[in-house]
Amino acid sequence: MSKVIVVIGAQWGDEGKGKIVDLLAERFDLVARYQGGHNAGHSVKVGDRSYALHLIPSGIIHEGKTCVLGNGMVIDPIAFFAEADRLSAQGLQVTPERVKVSSRAHLILPYHRALDHTSEERLGNEKVGTTLRGIGPAYEDKAGRRGIRVADALDADHLRTRIERNIEDANLIIRRYRGTTLDAGQVFNEIAPLVERMSAFVTDTTAFVNRAVREGRSVLVEGAQATLLDVDHGTYPFVTSSSTTAGGVCAGLGLAPKKISGVLGIVRTYSTRVGEGPFPTEMLEGEEEIGQLIRERGHEYGVSTGRPRRCGWFDAFATRYAAEINGFDTVALTKLDILDALDEIKVCTGYRLKGQPCESFPAVSHELRGVEPVYETLPGWNSSTEGVTELESLPARARDYVEFISEQIGVPVGLVSTGPERSQTILVRDSALARWLAD
Ligand code: IMP
Numbered sequence: 120m121s122k123v124i125v126v127i128g129a130q131w132g133d134e135g136k137g138k139i140v141d142l143l144a145e146r147f148d149l150v151a152r153y154q155g156g157h158n159a160g161h162s163v164k165v166g167d168r169s170y171a172l173h174l175i176p177s178g179i180i181h182e183g184k185t186c187v188l189g190n191g192m193v194i195d196p197i198a199f200f201a202e203a204d205r206l207s208a209q210g211l212q213v214t215p216e217r218v219k220v221s222s223r224a225h226l227i228l229p230y231h232r233a234l235d236h237t238s239e240e241r242l243g244n245e246k247v248g249t250t251l252r253g254i255g256p257a258y259e260d261k262a263g264r265r266g267i268r269v270a271d272a273l274d275a276d277h278l279r280t281r282i283e284r285n286i287e288d289a290n291l292i293i294r295r296y297r298g299t300t301l302d303a304g305q306v307f308n309e310i311a312p313l314v315e316r317m318s319a320f321v322t323d324t325t326a327f328v329n330r331a332v333r334e335g336r337s338v339l340v341e342g343a344q345a346t347l348l349d350v351d352h353g354t355y356p357f358v359t360s361s362s363t364t365a366g367g368v369c370a371g372l373g374l375a376p377k378k379i380s381g382v383l384g385i386v387r388t389y390s391t392r393v394g395e396g397p398f399p400t401e402m403l404e405g406e407e408e409i410g411q412l413i414r415e416r417g418h419e420y421g422v423s424t425g426r427p428r429r430c431g432w433f434d435a436f437a438t439r440y441a442a443e444i445n446g447f448d449t450v451a452l453t454k455l456d457i458l459d460a461l462d463e464i465k466v467c468t469g470y471r472l473k474g475q476p477c478e479s480f481p482a483v484s485h486e487l488r489g490v491e492p493v494y495e496t497l498p499g500w501n502s503s504t505e506g507v508t509e510l511e512s513l514p515a516r517a518r519d520y521v522e523f524i525s526e527q528i529g530v531p532v533g534l535v536s537t538g539p540e541r542s543q544t545i546l547v548r549d550s551a552l553a554r555w556l557a558d
Contacts, residue, residue: 122337125382128345129441131392134385135453137161140177140341147339150178151187153371154361157198158250159343160422164539187324190223191371193257196313219322222270230289231256237296248394258360272314325373346441357396365445384447391428397487400431400467417457432465435527440480442530449533449551456537461499467492506543
């Protein structure tokens with residue numbers, strides 16, 4: 120039986136997926152992404168080397184692994200080759216044998232980036248706070264049936280015509296709000312050689328992944344962004360434009376639901392968010408200092424954009440919601456060591472709206488802004504957990520915190536991360552995760 124394990128962030132992103140996917144990748148044959156684009160940012164530290172990954176799955180760091188960029192992704196050819204060339208210069212093999220780009224994935228082109236900027240400028244105070252990478256406009260074109268798929272772009276005439284048509288439309292908006300318009304000929308001349316260079320990587324990844332599964336090879340599916348940024352289930356409209364949750368895997372890779380063997384949630388021991396949008400447990404009045412402490416200790420600055428991340432307490436109510444949507448079999452708890460310096464730690468166990476407890480996660484952003492988190496306060500452990508590799512070696516209060524989170528979200532913990540290095544990890548014996556790794 121082939122093993123297909125999906126890894127998904129349970130909060131608003133940046134939960135530390137990079138390290139966990141990298142740890143797991145060693146045990147899998149394929150590492151695949153199914154949604155998003157270079158809005159993602161994973162940083163992986165291996166020894167004294169550090170790799171920043173945006174578009175290419177983390178499997179690239181491991182020799183002999185095949186990386187798949189699935190049909191549900193949006194791919195900027197400029198960003199793809201910038202990343203491929205950077206990783207190649209760091210000594211990694213970014214070759215067509217190892218990297219498969221779906222023929223059905225959609226391209227992000229320069230006008231998508233311009234439209235992303237325009238859209239954010241138009242929204243003013245209500246802006247989403249996107250990564251300005253053109254992700255939303257590319258998905259809009261996909262749903263609007265005017266997008267350019269990788270396979271279609273291989274036909275230069277088709278590419279030129281489509282670019283001309285799309286830029287004509289885009290310029291109507293761009294001219295009005297930004298002044299400087301785009302030149303279709305210039306965009307074509309910039310993109311066509313990159314698409315040609317990409318042709319060696321282009322694959323029918325649906326057939327490729329399904330064949331791999333049929334032949335018993337194992338697949339690690341790497342989610343980008345996270346559950347609360349999902350276009351359906353996230354804090355709409357402050358979300359990304361793709362299906363980031365487990366359900367998106369089937370659509371974004373062409374893989375049937377019954378082929379998925381397990382889902383691992385990545386849960387950070389506190390919360391962060393980049394960009395705008397509601398964030399019930401954000402450390403605001405009176406707690407800014409704690410937020411700042413966590414930001415510095417946890418290096419909470421975006422890998423893609425360098426933006427400082429907003430910091431908050433762990434939100435068990437939101438994470439329970441994420442566990443339900445994704446069907447987490449187990450979770451990896453990350454960045455426990457960042458909390459070492461706190462005297463007390465608050466955990467949000469529920470929300471109240473206009474005095475009434477919320478039964479379920481609010482659908483409407485302004486309601487979510489108005490909720491009052493219900494907190495339980497746990498004592499801090501005030502000692503170092505950095506680099507601890509056994510649950511038994513954690514201070515009792517840190518262990519209690521881990522157990523409390525697990526009880527609150529109703530999912531067993533399979534791994535606890537106690538530092539950025541691969542070795543700074545507790546793998547929980549007899550957990551689903553330990554079994555997946557042993558198989
Ligand atoms: P977009 O994906 O660039 O359209 O941005 C939409 C929202 O998702 C913004 O709030 C971004 O900050 C957020 N976002 C996108 N990618 C990531 C990520 O990889 N980590 C965390 N937040 C992200």
